[in-house]
Amino acid sequence: MIITHDLTKRYGRTVAVDSVELEVREGDRYGLLGPNGSGKTTLVRMLLGLVFATRGEIEVLGRPVPKRIQEVLPSIGALVEGPGAYPHLSGRVNLTLFDAAGAGGRRKDRRQRVSDALERVGLAGIDRRPVRNYSLGMRQRLGLAGALLRQPQLLILDEPTNGLDPRGIREIRDLLDELNREGTTVFLSSHLLAEIDAFCTRVGVMDRGRLVLQEDLSSLRAPTGRVTVGSPTPERVVALLDGRVEHRDGEVLTVRHDDPGALNAELVAAGVTVTAIATERRTLEQVVLDATTTSSDRVEAAG
Amino acid sequence: MDIGRTVVTAQGLRRWAVVLGLVLVLAAVPVVVNVWPVRAAGVDPADLRSRIAASGIQAHQGYAQSAGLLGLPALPNLTQVTALVSGTTEMRTWYAAPDRWRVDVLGEGTEHGLYQTPEAQFTWDFGDNQLTRIEGAQPVRLPRAADLTPPALARQVLSAAAGDSLTPLDAKRVAGVEAAGMRLTPAGTDTTVAHVDIWADPEHGLPLQVEVTARGGARPVFVTRFLEIRFGAPDAGVLTPPAPRPGIGYSVAEAPDALSALNRGQPAPLPATLAGLPRRDAVAGVSAAGVYGAGLASFVVLALPGRSGGRAFRQITTYGLEVPVPDGNEAAVIETGLLNVLAVRNRNRTFLVAGLVGPDLLRRVATGLAGVTG
Amino acid sequence: MIGVELAKLFRRPRTYVIAALLCALPLTVAIFLATTRIPPPPGQGGAFLSAVLSNGALYPAAAMALVLPVFLPVSVAVLAGDAVAGEASAGTLRYLLIRPVSRSRLLVAKLISLVAFVLFAIVSVLVTSYLTGILLFGVSTSSAGVALPPDVTSLSGVTISPAGLALRLLGTVAYIVISMLGVAAIALFLSTVTDSSLGAAMGALAVLVTSQVLVTLDAAAAIRPYLPTRYWLAWVDFFRDPVLWRDIERGAGIQLVYLAVLLGAAWANFLTKDVAN
Numbered sequence: 001m002i003i004t005h006d007l008t009k010r011y012g013r014t015v016a017v018d019s020v021e022l023e024v025r026e027g028d029r030y031g032l033l034g035p036n037g038s039g040k041t042t043l044v045r046m047l048l049g050l051v052f053a054t055r056g057e058i059e060v061l062g063r064p065v066p067k068r069i070q071e072v073l074p075s076i077g078a079l080v081e082g083p084g085a086y087p088h089l090s091g092r093v094n095l096t097l098f099d100a101a102g103a104g105g106r107r108k109d110r111r112q113r114v115s116d117a118l119e120r121v122g123l124a125g126i127d128r129r130p131v132r133n134y135s136l137g138m139r140q141r142l143g144l145a146g147a148l149l150r151q152p153q154l155l156i157l158d159e160p161t162n163g164l165d166p167r168g169i170r171e172i173r174d175l176l177d178e179l180n181r182e183g184t185t186v187f188l189s190s191h192l193l194a195e196i197d198a199f200c201t202r203v204g205v206m207d208r209g210r211l212v213l214q215e216d217l218s219s220l221r222a223p224t225g226r227v228t229v230g231s232p233t234p235e236r237v238v239a240l241l242d243g244r245v246e247h248r249d250g251e252v253l254t255v256r257h258d259d260p261g262a263l264n265a266e267l268v269a270a271g272v273t274v275t276a277i278a279t280e281r282r283t284l285e286q287v288v289l290d291a292t293t294t295s296s297d298r299v300e301a302a303g
Numbered sequence: 304m305d306i307g308r309t310v311v312t313a314q315g316l317r318r319w320a321v322v323l324g325l326v327l328v329l330a331a332v333p334v335v336v337n338v339w340p341v342r343a344a345g346v347d348p349a350d351l352r353s354r355i356a357a358s359g360i361q362a363h364q365g366y367a368q369s370a371g372l373l374g375l376p377a378l379p380n381l382t383q384v385t386a387l388v389s390g391t392t393e394m395r396t397w398y399a400a401p402d403r404w405r406v407d408v409l410g411e412g413t414e415h416g417l418y419q420t421p422e423a424q425f426t427w428d429f430g431d432n433q434l435t436r437i438e439g440a441q442p443v444r445l446p447r448a449a450d451l452t453p454p455a456l457a458r459q460v461l462s463a464a465a466g467d468s469l470t471p472l473d474a475k476r477v478a479g480v481e482a483a484g485m486r487l488t489p490a491g492t493d494t495t496v497a498h499v500d501i502w503a504d505p506e507h508g509l510p511l512q513v514e515v516t517a518r519g520g521a522r523p524v525f526v527t528r529f530l531e532i533r534f535g536a537p538d539a540g541v542l543t544p545p546a547p548r549p550g551i552g553y554s555v556a557e558a559p560d561a562l563s564a565l566n567r568g569q570p571a572p573l574p575a576t577l578a579g580l581p582r583r584d585a586v587a588g589v590s591a592a593g594v595y596g597a598g599l600a601s602f603v604v605l606a607l608p609g610r611s612g613g614r615a616f617r618q619i620t621t622y623g624l625e626v627p628v629p630d631g632n633e634a635a636v637i638e639t640g641l642l643n644v645l646a647v648r649n650r651n652r653t654f655l656v657a658g659l660v661g662p663d664l665l666r667r668v669a670t671g672l673a674g675v676t677g
Numbered sequence: 678m679i680g681v682e683l684a685k686l687f688r689r690p691r692t693y694v695i696a697a698l699l700c701a702l703p704l705t706v707a708i709f710l711a712t713t714r715i716p717p718p719p720g721q722g723g724a725f726l727s728a729v730l731s732n733g734a735l736y737p738a739a740a741m742a743l744v745l746p747v748f749l750p751v752s753v754a755v756l757a758g759d760a761v762a763g764e765a766s767a768g769t770l771r772y773l774l775i776r777p778v779s780r781s782r783l784l785v786a787k788l789i790s791l792v793a794f795v796l797f798a799i800v801s802v803l804v805t806s807y808l809t810g811i812l813l814f815g816v817s818t819s820s821a822g823v824a825l826p827p828d829v830t831s832l833s834g835v836t837i838s839p840a841g842l843a844l845r846l847l848g849t850v851a852y853i854v855i856s857m858l859g860v861a862a863i864a865l866f867l868s869t870v871t872d873s874s875l876g877a878a879m880g881a882l883a884v885l886v887t888s889q890v891l892v893t894l895d896a897a898a899a900i901r902p903y904l905p906t907r908y909w910l911a912w913v914d915f916f917r918d919p920v921l922w923r924d925i926e927r928g929a930g931i932q933l934v935y936l937a938v939l940l941g942a943a944w945a946n947f948l949t950k951d952v953a954n
Contacts (some may be wrong), residue, residue, distance in 0.1 A: 007309075042953065048775050050952040057309045064308035073777035080775070084768030089688060101681045102776030146772060315949035322941040329934050333903075366923055395921065407833065409921070412725060412742065412913050414832040427834040430727060434834060531923060541919060545834035550732070 001026050001154050001185045002047060007056035009042050016042040018209035019056070024187050024202075029180055031196030031217075032189035033288060034206030040189040041081050043206070044158045048078055061154065074104055077152035079160055083143025087132035091123060091142045094131060099149050117145040122171060136163030144172065148179075155179065157188040161195060173199050197284045207292040221281045227257045229267070230276035240270050254280065341474045346483040346505045348469035354508025355457055361507045362536040364397045365478065369451040369527035373639040376622040384445050388525065388642060392448050397537035405542050406449040417449050418544040425544035433552040434545055453527050457501045457510030464499075464598040466490060475502050477511040478529040493664045494600035495641050507534060517641040518661070524641050573604055573654075574675055578667035595668075602658025602668070612653025619646035619655075626666060628673035636665055647672040678782050682790035687797075695752045696798045700805040702748055703740035707806070711813035725916075729814055734829050736810025737803045737846060738916060744802055745853060745909060749795070750885055753857045756794055757864030758878030760787040761947065765872045771952050780948050784865070788940065791861040795854050803846060833918040845915040852912040852925060859905045859932040860885065862939035869947040902927070905935055 002024035009017040017039040024030045034040050045051035047060055049069035058065040060072045085094045095114045099105055105113065118124055121141040131139065140163050147155060155176070161169045176199065180186050190196055196203055203220065205213040230252050231237050237253055238245050247254040257263045260277050267274050346354075371388040386392070398404040408415040416427035424437040449455060464487055472484030482502035489496050495517050502512040512528035547553035573593045575582055580595045591606045607615055616635075623635035626645070634647040645656040645665045654672045656665065686692055706726075710716070716727045725739035761784075764770035773783060829837045837845065864881035871877055888906040891897040901907055908928025914921035 045771075045951075045953055048771075050771050050774060052311045052949055052951060053309050055310060066311060067308045070777055070779060073775055076775070078775050080771050082768060084770075084772045086685065086767070086769060088690065093688070097681050097684060098772060098776060100684075101678055101773055101778050143772075311949045315945070318945035318948060322938065322945045325941055326938055329938065366921075407917075409917075411910055412832075414834075414917060416833055429830075429832045429834065432728065432830070538919075545836075548836070551830060551834065 001028070001061060002187065003059045004043075004047075005057040007043070007046065007058060008054050009039075009046060009051060010054045015209050017046065017053075020206075020209075020211045021214075022204065022211060023214065024185065026185055027180070027183065028185050028187070029176075029199055029201045030185075030187045031200030031203045032187070032206060033191070033193060033196050033203055034189070035191050035292075038206040039209040040191075040206055041158055044078075044080055044156060044189060047156060048073070048076070048080065050080070074102070074150060075153045076156060077147030077150065077154075078156040078158075079140075079143045079147050080156075080158050082159070082162065083139045083146070085131040085139065085142060088130050090128045091126050091131055091134070091138075091145075092118065092128075094142065095146060095149065098146050102150075105150060113149055114145075117148045120148055120175060121145040137165060137168050140164055141168075141172075144175075152184065154185045155187065157186070159190055160188055161190070161192070169195070193285055193288060203284070205288055205291050213287070213291040217284070220284065220287050223258070223279045223281055225256060225258060226280040227255050227260045227263050228276070228278055228280050229253050229255055229263070229274060231267070232273055232275065236270075236272050237267065240267065240272060251275070339476075341476050341481050345471070345474075348471050348485040351483055351485050351501075351503055351505070351508070352461060352469060354505075355461060355501070355503050355510055356508075358454065358503070358508035358510070359401050359458070361509045361534065362399050363454075363507075363509055363532060363534050364537045364541075365395075365529045365532035367394045367396055367452050367527060367529045368392070369394070369448075369525070371525045372522075373524060373641055375639050375642065375644075376637065383447075387446060387448060387451060388639075392451065394448055394452060396449075396452050397541050398454075399536050399542060403542055405537075405544075406452065408448045415448075416544075417447070418542065420542070420544065427545060431552065433554070434547055435553075436555045437557075438555065439557050451527050453510045453513050453529055456513045456527055457503070460487065460499050460501070460513070460599070463601065464489060467598055472500055472502070475512070477502050478532040480504050480511060480532060482511045489599045491598070491600045493596065493660050494598070495643065495659050495661050496599045499599075504532075504534075509534070515641065520640065524639075573606055574671060577604065577671045578664055596658070596660065599659055600664075602656055602660045602664075604668075604672070605655040607653040607655060609651055612655075613648075613651075615655060616646045616648045616653045619644065626669050628669050630673055632673040634669040634673060636662065636669075638662060645669055649673055649675055678778055678786040679789050682786040683793055686790045686794055692794060692797070695756075696801045699744050699748055699752065699798050699802050703736070703743050703802060703806045704809055706743060707736065707809045707813050725913075728830070729810060732829060733810035733812075733814030734807070734842065736814060737806045738849070738913075740802050740806030740809075741799070741849060741853065741912070742910070745856075746889075749798065749853070749857065750860045751882065752798065753791065753795060753860045754864045754881040754885070755874075755878045757787075757791050757861040758868050758876075758881060759874040760791065760865055761868040762872050762874040762877050763868075765952065766874065774952060781944060784869075784940065784943055784947060787865060788858075788861060791865070792854060792858065795857045795861075796850070799850050799853055803850070831918040832913070832916050835918040837916075837918075845920075848915045848920075848925075849912045852915070852929065855929050855932045856909050856912075859935040859939075862936045862943070863905070866939045866943040866946070869943045869950060903931065905931065907931065 002022055004020055004022040007017060007020040007022070008015065020043060022043070032040050032043070042051055046053050047058060047065065049066035052066065061075055063072050065072060085091070086097070089097070092114060095117060096110060099110050099113060100107070115124070118126065121144045123138065123141050123145060131142065134142065140160070144160060147157070161172055164172060176186050188200070200217060202216050203213070204211055226246065229237060232251060234248060234251050234253055238248065241255055244256050245253050246256055255263065260279050264274055264277050368391060369387070370391045373388040375385045375389050377385050393409040395407040395409065396404065402419060402421045405416065405418045414427070414429045418425040418427070426435045426437065427433075450459065467487050467489050470486045470488065472486050474481055474483050476482070483505040484500060484502040487499045487501065489498070497516045497518045497520065500514040500516070500523070501510055503510045511532060513526070514523035515525040516523045545551070572590055573582060577595050582593045582595055593604050594601055595604060596602055619637060620633075620635040623637040623644070623646070626634040626636050628634045628647065632647065632649045634645065637644045642657065642659060643662065643665055645668065647654040647656070647669050649672060656668055656672070710726070710730060714730060716730050725735050725742055729736045729739050761770065764773065774780065829842050831837050860881060863884050864877055867877035867880040868874070885906060888904040892901060892904055892907050908924050908931060911924035911928040914924055
């Protein structure tokens with residue numbers, strides 16, 4: 001769905017996006033993770049033809065961007081760096097205007113389309129209040145409704161859960177889940193690790209303009225070759241396994257072992273009570289910390 | 304890599320180049336129009352002069368503009384006259400015959416119209432909402448805008464300067480007409496005029512542009528020219544003055560005969576010669592005014608009666624330079640480089656002198672007038 | 678897209694506030710004139726003002742002369758300066774562009790909505806000032822007892838019939854719209870350069886003020902015919918008899934040249950401009 005090659009954006013002497021090779025496949029739930037200022041938003045804007053690249057190539061839905069952006073955009077729904085709406089108009093009028101602005105979409109069904117989109121994001125009951133009186137969360141939902149107006153094949157969402165409360169975040173995640181199951185590819189960027197961890201199947205990590213990692217989440221979460229074991233008698237486990245225990249923290253032990261089933265059988269056979277046993281996997285946080293060097297908002301003294 | 308698929312710098316530059324090209328083309332239009340060569344319409348000056356003299360019957364309508372750089376101070380009661388030679392005047396003219404024409408002086412949101420019909424003259428002033436019918440001839444009057452249209456001024460200059468030399472000038476495009484040019488250079492040294500350049504339509508002889516250059520000046524100090532000209536008789540309706548009706552002021556005036564008023568004050572008689580130049584009477588039977596000199600070097604002398612003379616003299620001395628004269632009298636001159644005005648106070652009499660004549664001559668005139676007795 | 682822009686224009690309270698302010702100025706002047714009956718000296722204080730006391734139906738023309746030099750261009754500059762920059766800073770520009778609306782169409786739609794604004798504002802001023810003029814400066818009653826507009830005297834002293842007056846006012850409206858197109862084009866171009874609406878409006882006003890100063894300066898006579906404000910008052914020539922087309926044609930021509938060049942510059946700049954803020 002999205003392929004970039006050597007994509008670079010320079011603002012004067014600052015390199016905002018540096019040689020990014022992005023690959024989003026059809027049906028993906030792609031999460032672009034990176035701290036604020038790492039170039040995520042600039043990358044998203046380039047994909048949508050809002051910002052023009054200094055070097056490199058972009059292909060979205062099989063067509064070059066921005067050369068044929070007009071053919072691509074009708075199939076994309078997007079939320080870029082916070083929602084935008086005319087503050088003196090109501091949410092419904094805002095959506096109607098945005099719907100009328102773009103080509104396609106018959107005028108006859110416009111009212112229905114707007115109502116459907118509002119319902120999907122949980123704003124079915126909004127009244128004639130102008131958007132200026134909306135809460136941040138309501139605006140975020142309205143922006144999302146705008147992205148969903150035309151049943152897009154690809155959703156590009158930049159920080160979609162900004163300003164939402166935990167219940168709202170959950171609702172939006174369920175909505176995206178549903179859309180993805182219906183066949184929509186979802187590309188979302190966030191600086192919140194938990195959000196990506198909870199939703200995405202594929203992750204890209206950006207650090208100071210570079211895409212430092214791009215992998216399926218399942219392969220990132222590969223077993224580490226260790227098993228965590230919980231037991232009320234940890235000293236017996238240590239004695240039994242003799243040197244294979246790498247770490248002990250109260251009643252939880254980390255054991256070098258490939259197969260939790262075999263280990264469980266061994267412990268039970270020896271009469272040790274096992275309260276919990278699981279394969280240890282790498283956490284996304286650990287992966288990100290390994291891939292990035294330093295926090296982007298840290299300012300070090302010049303060496 | 305396929306240029307323009309992703310990186311759009313080249314497209315941006317190409318668009319700017321298109322805009323820049325558009326600007327250049329548009330900017331070049333007036334320049335090209337200006338420098339487009341004029342086909343030489345070589346007409347012998349003497350021939351052109353006779354054609355101009357005969358062009359009084361040529362019907363035309365146009366838009367003319369006169370611009371003077373004379374810097375004459377705005378003399379009280381004479382601001383309309385001083386504005387004519389010190390500023391820009393925009394005029395529309397419709398001309399059917401010498402006794403049927405109309406000249407409108409345009410101002411921002413205002414208009415002064417002058418209609419000449421065989422019966423009378425009419426003036427219309429939008430600002431005053433006033434229509435005036437002027438009956439009777441005006442043998443002598445103050446200059447007005449209608450005197451400054453190229454045809455009127457060119458004919459006036461040529462009729463005054465009978466013996467001066469004419470040389471051909473390069474043709475020039477005036478109001479879209481390729482006009483033949485000639486230069487009139489005054490013979491004498493008394494006048495302030497270095498030369499007068501006239502361009503006229505070679506076919507009809509209608510003067511289209513007149514430029515007056517003063518001695519010592521590189522650029523003309525007075526220019527009048529048509530910006531638009533169309534030959535052919537104007538619509539009769541245009542030449543018909545507005546009808547008097549309720550809602551606008553209307554008055555009938557006898558030709559304002561300033562000179563007879565002057566004469567009634569029984570001012571001092573004018574000398575028969577001044578600075579060696581004989582007097583030509585301007586209007587028969589009026590002794591208070593006289594014209595001296597010949598051609599462009601002629602000047603007008605007015606004798607003003609007591610009190611109004613004193614007022615006029617004070618005005619001139621306020622703006623002018625003092626000129627030393629004998630017999631305890633006073634004199635002052637305002638010099639603009641082209642048009643010079645002199646005032647002489649001889650006991651309780653005042654003489655006003657105006658003309659396109661130099662300061663040397665005026666000094667001699669001042670001495671002459673200061674010496675008038677009786 | 679044009680419909681959307683028009684909807685945005687006429688759903689915005691600002692539009693009506695500006696139009697009301699434009700109407701209020703001639704109304705204020707009319708009230709002072711009507712109560713004091715002191716006309717400004719001819720040739721000063723705005724075209725036609727000296728004539729309206731005797732000629733109430735001419736007041737729409739006088740009102741045009743009052744709002745045209747400052748008020749109308751300022752409001753056009755403010756709206757045009759806001760056109761792109763305002764959308765950019767409100768964050769709605771990016772959503773329009775990804776809708777997708779092509780950037781060229783957006784510019785054209787903005788320009789058309791500005792024309793609609795100018796038309797709306799001028800017609801409001803004309804209607805209110807016509808009513809003001811009739812009410813405050815006089816109505817002539819025809820024999821049938823029906824109030825008819827009084828005869829209007831042209832600058833040349835000839836009576837203009839009501840139909841002629843309507844035609845001339847129509848011409849005036851058209852000419853003023855064209856004059857304001859130049860202002861709109863300057864501000865619209867600047868609006869694509871900066872993200873600050875205020876900056877764009879101020880920039881356009883700076884250009885206009887400079888032009889107004891140079892128009893009156895004899896030393897700048899060589900460039901005077903090319904200044905954007907040189908022919909602004911040429912619509913007055915509609916009220917001469919016969920109509921003087923020279924300045925009207927030139928004025929319209931100059932405005933169209935400015936429009937072509939500046940709209941071209943706006944297009945060249947905006948089509949490859951990064952929308953990031």
